[in-house]
Amino acid sequence: MGFRITSIFQGTAALPLAGLAFFMATAAGAEETAGEKDVLLDELVITTTGFGTPRATHTGNIAKIGEFEMEFIRPAQPAEALNRLPGVGIQQGSGAEHLTAIRSPVLTGGAGAGSFLYLEDGVPMRAAGFANVNALMEAMDEISGGVEVVRGPGGARYGSNAEHGLINFLSRPPAPEGDAELTLWGGPHDFFKTSGTASRTIAGEGAATHGFRGSFAVLHDGGFRAESGLEQQKARLRYDYAAPDTRIAATLTAVNTNQETAGFVAGPKAYKNPALYRTNPDPDAYRDAWAVRAAVRIERDLSDNLTLALTPYARKNSMNFLMHFLPGQPVEQNAHWSGGLLSSLAAKLDGGHQIIFGLDTEYTDGELTEIQFNTAPPSPPPPNDYPQGVHYDYTVKALVLAPYIHSEWRIAPRTLFTAGLRFEYTRYDYKNNASDGIFGRFLRIPDRVDEFGDFTPKIGLLHEFNEGFTAYMNLARGTRAPQTTDLYRLQRLQVPGEAKSEKLDSIEVGARGRISGISYETNLFYMEKRNYYFRDAGGFNVTDGKTDHAGIEVEISAPLAFGFDIAAAGTYARHTYAFTNITPTETIRDGDDVDTAPRTLGNLRLGYNFNEGAGRAELEWVHMGSYWMNAANTVKYGGHDIFNLRLDYDLSENLALFGKITNIFDRRYADRADYSDFGSGEERYFPGEDRGLYIGATLRY
Numbered sequence: 179m180g181f182r183i184t185s186i187f188q189g190t191a192a193l194p195l196a197g198l199a200f201f202m203a204t205a206a207g208a209e210e211t212a213g214e215k216d217v218l219l220d221e222l223v224i225t226t227t228g229f230g231t232p233r234a235t236h237t238g239n240i241a242k243i244g245e246f247e248m249e250f251i252r253p254a255q256p257a258e259a260l261n262r263l264p265g266v267g268i269q270q271g272s273g274a275e276h277l278t279a280i281r282s283p284v285l286t287g288g289a290g291a292g293s294f295l296y297l298e299d300g301v302p303m304r305a306a307g308f309a310n311v312n313a314l315m316e317a318m319d320e321i322s323g324g325v326e327v328v329r330g331p332g333g334a335r336y337g338s339n340a341e342h343g344l345i346n347f348l349s350r351p352p353a354p355e356g357d358a359e360l361t362l363w364g365g366p367h368d369f370f371k372t373s374g375t376a377s378r379t380i381a382g383e384g385a386a387t388h389g390f391r392g393s394f395a396v397l398h399d400g401g402f403r404a405e406s407g408l409e410q411q412k413a414r415l416r417y418d419y420a421a422p423d424t425r426i427a428a429t430l431t432a433v434n435t436n437q438e439t440a441g442f443v444a445g446p447k448a449y450k451n452p453a454l455y456r457t458n459p460d461p462d463a464y465r466d467a468w469a470v471r472a473a474v475r476i477e478r479d480l481s482d483n484l485t486l487a488l489t490p491y492a493r494k495n496s497m498n499f500l501m502h503f504l505p506g507q508p509v510e511q512n513a514h515w516s517g518g519l520l521s522s523l524a525a526k527l528d529g530g531h532q533i534i535f536g537l538d539t540e541y542t543d544g545e546l547t548e549i550q551f552n553t554a555p556p557s558p559p560p561p562n563d564y565p566q567g568v569h570y571d572y573t574v575k576a577l578v579l580a581p582y583i584h585s586e587w588r589i590a591p592r593t594l595f596t597a598g599l600r601f602e603y604t605r606y607d608y609k610n611n612a613s614d615g616i617f618g619r620f621l622r623i624p625d626r627v628d629e630f631g632d633f634t635p636k637i638g639l640l641h642e643f644n645e646g647f648t649a650y651m652n653l654a655r656g657t658r659a660p661q662t663t664d665l666y667r668l669q670r671l672q673v674p675g676e677a678k679s680e681k682l683d684s685i686e687v688g689a690r691g692r693i694s695g696i697s698y699e700t701n702l703f704y705m706e707k708r709n710y711y712f713r714d715a716g717g718f719n720v721t722d723g724k725t726d727h728a729g730i731e732v733e734i735s736a737p738l739a740f741g742f743d744i745a746a747a748g749t750y751a752r753h754t755y756a757f758t759n760i761t762p763t764e765t766i767r768d769g770d771d772v773d774t775a776p777r778t779l780g781n782l783r784l785g786y787n788f789n790e791g792a793g794r795a796e797l798e799w800v801h802m803g804s805y806w807m808n809a810a811n812t813v814k815y816g817g818h819d820i821f822n823l824r825l826d827y828d829l830s831e832n833l834a835l836f837g838k839i840t841n842i843f844d845r846r847y848a849d850r851a852d853y854s855d856f857g858s859g860e861e862r863y864f865p866g867e868d869r870g871l872y873i874g875a876t877l878r879y
Contacts, residue, residue, distance in 0.1 A: 225326040225346045227534060227584065228300055228335065228487060228522060237586075237596045237638035238652045239688055239701050241266075241327045241733065241747075245350065248322045250794065250826055252363065252836065252874070254371070254399070256314045256325075260345065261800065262781045264731035264747040265329040269774075269850040271864050273401065273408035273437035274315035275465065277850065280343030281329045281703065281727060283753045283775035284850075286311065288661040289712045293680075295336055295344035299429060301473045301491050305516040305542040306338040307576050307606065307662045314345075316433050316469045316495070318412045320373040321393035323348035329731070330684045330703060331656030334582040334598030334636055335522075335536065341656035341682050341707075349429050352377035352389030352418050363836070363874020368400030368407075371874075382421075389418035402867045404458040406440035428474040439463035441502045442852065442862035449848040455865035463502035469495035483527070489520040501548070506555035506564030514544030518578070530588030535581075542576040544662065565618040571611040572622075574662045579603045592642040597635075604630040604659040608666050621668040628665055632657040632679050647691035656682040664711050669718055676721045682707040696736040704728045706756070715809065715855035716763030724756035725772055741787045749779040755809070763855045765810040774852070776817065778803030793827040807853040813861060815851035820866070837873040844869040 222230040223240050233240065241263040243251075253259040257268035257276055267279040277284045278294050285293050291309035295302060296317065303316050310316065319325065325347055332340030358376035377391035397410040411434045419426040441460030448454045471493035478486045496513035518540030525533050548569040555564040582600035589595050606628045614624045636654040643649065660677040668674065688701030710723030729751025737743045753775035759766040771777075780801030787794050804817040821843060826836040841847075847866040854860050 223326055224348070225297075225300065225328060225344070227333075227524075229485075229524065234648055234690065235594060235640065235642070237594060237640040237650050238333075239329050239686065239699070239731070241329070241699075242324060244324045245322060248319065248324060250796070250824065250836075252361075252838070252872075253319065254365075254369070254397075254872075256317055256319045259319065260314075260325065260327065261779075262747060262783075262798075263327050264733050265343070265729075265749050265751075265779075266327060267749075267776065267779050267802070268314070269864075271312075271850060272403070272406055272440040272463075273399070273465070274410065274435055275312050275437075275439065276314055277311065278314075279775075280327070280345075281705065281729070281751070282342040283725075283772040285342075285712075287713045288664040289710070292339055292658045292661045292664075293342045295332060295338075295340040297344060297346040298431065298471070299349055299427065299473065299475065300346060301471075301489060301520065302339070303469070303471065303493070304495070305493070305514055305540060305544070305576065306578050307574075307604065307659060308512075308514045308516070308542060308544050309339055309661060310497070312465075315410075315435050315467065317347050318349075318393070318395065318414055318431055318433060319347060320371075320395035320412065321350055321375045321414065323350040330652075330686060330705065331634065331636065331654040331682060333654075334584045334600040334634065335534075337538065337578070337580050337582075337600055337602040337632075337634065338604065338658045341658045341680060349414060349416055349431075350375065350377075350391060350393070351427070352379050352391045352416065354379055357878070359876055359878045361874060361876040363872055365872035366868070366870045367402045368398065369870075369872070370399075371395070371397045379418075382419075384421070386419065386421040389416075389420075391416045391418075401438070401440065403440040403456050403865070405438050405461045406458055408435075408437040410435050423479040425477040426474065428472075430470075430472045432468070432470045434468045435465065437465050439465050439500070439502060440864075443865060444854075444860045444862050446861055447863075448861065449851075449863040449865040450846040455846065455863075460500075460502040460507075463500045463507075465497070465499035467495070467497040467499070469493065471495075483525060485524045487520075487522045487524070490517075491520070492517040504564070505559045506550045507552055508548045508550035508564075508569055510546065510548045512544070512546040514542050516540060516542035516544075516576075532586045534584040536583070538578070538580040538582070540576075540578040542578075543573070544576070545573045546663070546667075547571045548667075563619045567617070568612050569617065569620045570622060570667055572666055573609050573611065574666065575607040576662070577603075577605045594640045596638040596640075599636075600634045602630075602632050602634070602657070602659070604632075606662060606665065608662075610666075616670050619669050621670050621672055623666065623668060623674045626674065628660075628675065630659040630679050632659065632681075646693060647689065649689045650687075652684070652686040654684045654686075656684065660711060664719070672719060672721075677711055677719075678709040678721070680707060680709045680711060696734060698732070698734045700730065700732045702730050714759070714761060714764045714766075715853075716761060718761075720759060722757075723759070723766075725753060726756045727751065727753050743785045743787070744783070745785070746782045747780070750777060751775075752777060764808075767810075770809070770811045771806050773806050773809045773811075774850075776803035776805040778817075789827075793825070795826075796824045798822040798824070802847075805851070807851050807861065808855065808859075813853045813859075815848060818845060818847035818866070820845055820847065832878050834876045834878070835874075836876070837871070840870045840872070841867065842869065
């Protein structure tokens with residue numbers, strides 16, 4: 179089986195110093211075997227440059243969940259795996275819905291959609307300006323070649339949305355000798371999931387090879403809350419071609435999601451109330467979405483030191499859902515199709531230097547409607563604030579042009595200096611298909627064109643002190659042009675064109691290495707964000723917010739004695755408002771914590787390999803620290819600690835059995851805690867799921 183689990187623990191404060199000292203002493207005394215080599219330093223990562231780079235010499239933070247670890251976790255939803263990484267705190271909502279935090283508070287609306295970049299093999303899964311706050315529902319993580327996460331601003335290769343961080347899902351390539359597997363598993367509440375993949379590689383003319391892989395996944399989940407079922411179907415085809423001077427990887431991915439959505443349960447600690455936490459106050463809520471995308475990466479060696487990479491891509495998606503979280507509960511329909519080209523020319527220079535020149539282009543045609551069918555929204559909004567009828571109906575055509583340069587300079591045998599600069603031009607051509615003017619609280623503006631130009635510089639320095647210790651420092655800026663909903667889904671009292679490109683300036687100092695059998699990476703970061711665009715508690719948009727972000731992140735893994743190993747990831751961070759904004763419905767004060775921003779996140783795992791590697795067991799502790807539920811910092815969720823157990827065993831070369839128990843102690847907790855300031859205000863929660871037993875089998879042949 180040969181698992182090499184790179185674990186991660188979110189929340190240094192959650193790991194007592196005495197326990198850490200004991201852990202390091204135990205690891206130092208463990209016998210190191212050939213199968214326990216340093217994953218943190220030896221593994222290759224591809225996200226930053228698009229070409230394989232040893233993690234040990236990667237200038238900046240990057241975390242990775244490898245193919246075998248993803249197979250072992252078998253997440254019901256991607257958050258179950260991603261929350262094992264430092265600095266990542268994804269809050270699961272109903273079904274496939276979720277909200278993301280990467281070196282940030284949990285962000286909602288346009289900020290939640292636009293602050294993170296979601297990629298498949300380095301290609302954004304959605305067009306810039308048309309992001310989806312529930313973007314992970316469009317990922318295919320079941321048959322995976324691994325996941326890589328960069329926290330903080332992405333490099334020069336990435337533009338809008340790579341502001342607080344990016345997640346790159348890697349598709350699994352065809353196996354050299356061919357392979358096939360089928361997995362089936364089930365669990366509580368009518369949960370059933372099946373996935374499969376098969377590949378074949380054949381020899382072509384000369385030294386060329388052709389590889390083919392087909393993969394699928396089907397999920398049915400009845401949901402532990404009333405009327406909260408989820409159906410998902412996913413499929414992917416991949417073709418690889420390899421010749422001495424040319425490499426091609428082509429993928430076609432399709433994802434379909436149909437879910438009945440469960441809304442918040444309301445009331446003091448409602449997630450603990452036996453009469454409430456399984457109920458669904460919004461039984462009519464739903465979300466239907468589909469996405470299709472295709473990409474072809476072509477690499478051509480023009481000479482020994484010059485490589486051209488071209489990636490044309492196209493995608494189309496559509497979504498229809500009931501906005502149950504708004505008083506009027508309108509129905510939104512949005513869709514867009516887009517296509518583009520990612521291009522880069524990488525030149526290796528004498529002395530170990532490298533320069534990458536690139537140009538990215540993209541065109542998008544999108545549309546959105548929001549229609550309220552209810553005759554009267556529930557109180558307490560003012561009368562006619564959410565009138566029946568068409569709230570918005572518009573189309574947007576978008577063009578993005580982005581030249582960039584990324585360079586690496588070997589200024590000494592063990593010292594690497596990196597510098598990059600990207601300029602991104604964004605043009606939106608908006609057309610209103612409804613009548614202009616104010617309709618209730620909604621402002622429908624006349625046709626217009628908006629343009630944005632953003633520079634994102636980045637410099638970094640890395641020094642290898644010895645084979646077991648490397649330190650790095652980064653200065654970077656991340657930006658995002660406004661989402662189209664930021665610009666054209668306006669409300670009364672707003673002025674068209676107010677929204678500006680968000681800017682986030684970041685400094686990061688980190689180190690990674692290996693000492694006495696312990697692999698580790700840790701870093702300190704500080705970030706300032708300006709032009710923060712968000713919706714306040716009264717439902718109105720704020721265009722000029724400011725926030726500060728500072729923290730420490732740690733990940734550690736080590737073998738122990740007698741087949742045991744331990745791995746941890748932790749984050750301690752403060753995300754604070756850097757401005758004051760007091761309205762009748764919300765109070766924001768400079769220096770207060772941003773709402774839904776836990777200071778501590780943690781994940782600790784104790785693993786055990788047995789029967790000569792045929793089996794593996796893992797006990798996992800997931801820690802979520804307390805956080806303020808509102809911007810005024812007056813209502814707090816106390817946080818939670820959840821324990822999970824996983825077991826995987828190979829009965830033979832062809833058959834493996836696996837199982838897991840989630841929430842072992844059946845703890846009542848909230849996946850998400852929120853506070854509504856409408857009227858007298860109320861606590862709102864997405865309750866976490868009960869204890870669950872999942873069992874399954876994988877057939878390989």
